[in-house]
Every structure is written in C-alpha cells, then in structure tokens.
Ligand SMILES: Nc1ncnc2c1ncn2[C@@H]1O[C@H](COP(=O)(O)OP(=O)(O)O)[C@@H](O)[C@H]1O
C-alpha cells in the first residue's frame with residue numbers, strides 16, 4: 422500500500438472490520454496511522470456514502486471529531502481514508518468490562534462528544550450513526566479525550582437524502598424517526614447520544630438491538646429507577662429529555678444538551 426505521494430504504508434494489524442470496511446493500523450516511516458478501507462465494489466449506494474463521508478471529513482476540524490489526513494479511491498472498488506491512529510478504546514469496548522463509568526467521568530466524556538457533535542451540526546452535518554462503537558476514548562498523555570468516529574452515515578443538511586431511504590445507523594441506537602424512515606436532523610443524533618449516555622452509566626444498553634421497536638411501546642427506561650440511590654436523578658432527567666419519542670420534545674441542540682449535562686453533574690456532585 423502507498424499513500425498519495427507514493428510513501429509506503431506498512432501493515433501492522435487489523436483494528437476492526439465490518440461487512441463494508443476494515444480499519445488497519447499502518448506505519449508510514451515513524452508514524453503510526455489508521456487506514457480505513459471501504460469495499461464499495463460497484464454498489465452506487467456505498468460509493469455515495471463514502472463520498473459523503475470524505476466530503477464531511479474534508480470540512481471538519483475539531484479535537485472531538487475524527488480527522489482525515491488524506492483519502493482516495495483505489496482500483497477494485499475500494500475507497501480509503503488515512504487518519505491519525507488514536508490510542509485507547511471505543512466506549513463499546515470499555516463497557517464490555519461490565520463496569521459503568523462514574524458520573525463525573527461520563528459527564529466529562531459526553532461533554533466532549535457533544536462538543537464534537539455540535540461542531541458537526543454547525544457545519545450542516547448529521548452523523549446518523551452515534552453508537553458506542555463510534556465513540557472513542559482516546560488516550561492523550563495522562564488524560565483522555567472523547568472523539569466521535571465514523572462519518573460513514575453522515576447526511577449533509579443542504580442535500581437531505583429524504584424519506585424512504587434505507588434505514589441508516591445501528592440497531593439499538595436508532596431514533597424513532599430513523600426507524601420510521603422519516604427526515605433526520607440534529608435531534609436524531611441527540612436521541613442516539615442520550616442512549617449512549619444511558620449505557621455508559623447503566624453499564625448495559627437502554628434498548629435491546631433485536632427489538633428496537635420497544636421504544637415506541639415503553640419509551641427509554643429510567644436510569645434513576647435502574648440505579649436507585651446512585652445520585653443519578655439529575656442526569657437521568659437529562660437522558661429522559663434527550664430521548665423523547667417526538668424530536669420537538671428533545672433538546673433543540675447538542676449545545677443545550679451539553680449545558681444541561683453540566684448542570685446535572687453539579688447537582689450530582691452536590692448530592693454525593
Ligand atoms: N483513527 C482511528 N484510530 C483508532 N481506531 C480507529 C480509528 N478509526 C476507527 N477505528 C476503529 O475501527 C472501528 C471501525 O471504524 P469506523 O470508522 O467506525 O468504520 P465502520 O464504518 O466500519 O463502522 C471503530 O469502531 C474503532 O474501533
């Protein structure tokens with residue numbers, strides 16, 4: 422493998438793979454990088470998604486959103502994106518240990534994810550696939566930083582894909598309007614982020630991935646009821662607001678969500 426200037430990319434290991442892509446750790450000289458390889462083949466839909474992803478990556482420049490160094494299209498139906506390699510784990514991997522995050526840590530981390538999300542929304546980009554596998558806890562020196570990954574399902578607000586497109590996103594983290602195939606917007610990402618925050622503090626998903634429709638019948642469960650006595654009432658109310666069925670009942674923006682979360686953290690620490 423070579424980059425645009427013909428510099429050699431040495432394969433180190435596979436970091437992740439899905440049906441449509443692989444993410445590899447590669448070496449370029451002394452640098453450690455991540456290479457996402459998308460197998461689009463002759464699938465027009467996948468190419469459209471890949472081009473939306475790279476168009477979005479070209480305009481985003483924010484510490485809490487994944488960055489692309491360069492990208493291109495190779496022969497054989499392959500698209501690729503070269504990124505800085507983040508050290509650390511996804512929120513999904515972190516939660517597989519079975520221990521939820523402490524409220525303080527969750528609030529700090531989600532404040533960062535929401536800052537990244539607010540930047541995407543300000544640029545007219547809806548992520549549409551916020552899930553624990555796409556939220557990274559990157560190690561930076563002695564501390565960590567929340568980074569939103571994977572703009573593979575992004576929608577450009579100026580060119581909405583409209584209703585009737587296939588359902589995007591990850592089962593278990595979809596907003597009701599995504600399931601129904603309606604128009605998605607910033608509040609769709611707010612809903613999914615609310616489910617991720619629930620999971621970070623509960624240690625288990627809010628909604629089973631095999632029965633996403635349960636949200637319509639029962640709503641999203643209450644975190645405060647699930648972990649009574651943990652002082653999570655204020656944060657639970659924030660999650661409840663973020664995950665209302667009707668988009669108009671949720672926070673209007675990621676910045677509003679982040680502001681409410683900061684206030685809830687103060688309340689949570691006072692209660693402790
Ligand atoms: N820059 C990166 N540094 C480290 N790991 C990464 C990076 N980008 C992606 N990954 C890992 O690869 C996985 C898949 O990447 P992602 O962009 O989400 O692709 P997909 O569209 O296949 O879901 C992520 O969940 C994460 O574990």
Ligand SMILES: [Mg+2]
Pocket residue numbers: 554555571
């Ligand atoms: Mg992903």
